[in-house]
């Protein structure tokens with residue numbers, strides 16, 4: 408079964424066509440990269456996949472459930488991390504993980520929190536209010552929260568944006584291991600092309616809300632005659648669209 412099927416999705420704001428008739432699928436176990444410059448429509452697309460924003464038109468099916476009618480059935484099997492959605496600031500890191508764990512009805516929550524504390528090196532942060540953490544520390548907590556219910560689908564908006572190179576590399580290794588262990592599907596919006604090349608098996612290039620190219624990172628690099636995805640991204644960003 409596909410983890411995500413999006414058909415003719417449109418989101419129109421009063422002054423902007425943020426998502427302009429896009430269609431794609433993400434198979435279970437796949438990792439899909441959503442790429443595009445600032446304002447291309449990545450966050451809007453992710454918000455619609457989560458059911459936080461209502462599409463102007465189009466259909467979204469997540470883990471077999473129509474998001475317009477049945478989103479709570481899908482939401483319990485998915486999770487997300489985004490720098491744009493803050494964790495409750497006054498709760499400690501541990502309280503945050505506990506609250507989210509209860510929201511998702513996680514069995515053996517104490518053990519799950521201990522596992523994530525180890526994986527994300529959160530031991531020294533557990534007692535601190537989430538609002539007092541540095542950007543990179545918040546990102547690590549948000550990623551731990553995103554795995555609390557062992558989701559079958561993980562939506563990640565800029566998952567490593569504020570992490571130092573060492574921690575970013577560690578987190579990428581963890582995401583690869585999580586996918587390999589669980590066959591989860593991952594949708595990743597990122598401006599880090601090396602990260603996308605490493606993690607994603609398929610990439611969608613968005614520009615002004617439209618999919619202007621797509622393929623595996625290797626196929627795109629070959630098609631544009633380039634050496635890496637960063638150069639492909641620049642070619643696409645700088646060309647005039649018809």
Ligand SMILES: Nc1ncnc2c1ncn2[C@@H]1O[C@H](COP(=O)(O)OP(=O)(O)OP(=O)(O)O)[C@@H](O)[C@H]1O
Pocket residue numbers: 420421423424425443444445446447448449450451452
């Ligand atoms: N709440 C809103 N009201 C009006 N327009 C919006 C709103 N949210 C986003 N937009 C517009 O929709 C377009 C897509 O924005 P979106 O945040 O999805 O882009 P993005 O690809 O995630 O960009 P970035 O890389 O900068 O995060 C932009 O032109 C933006 O100005």
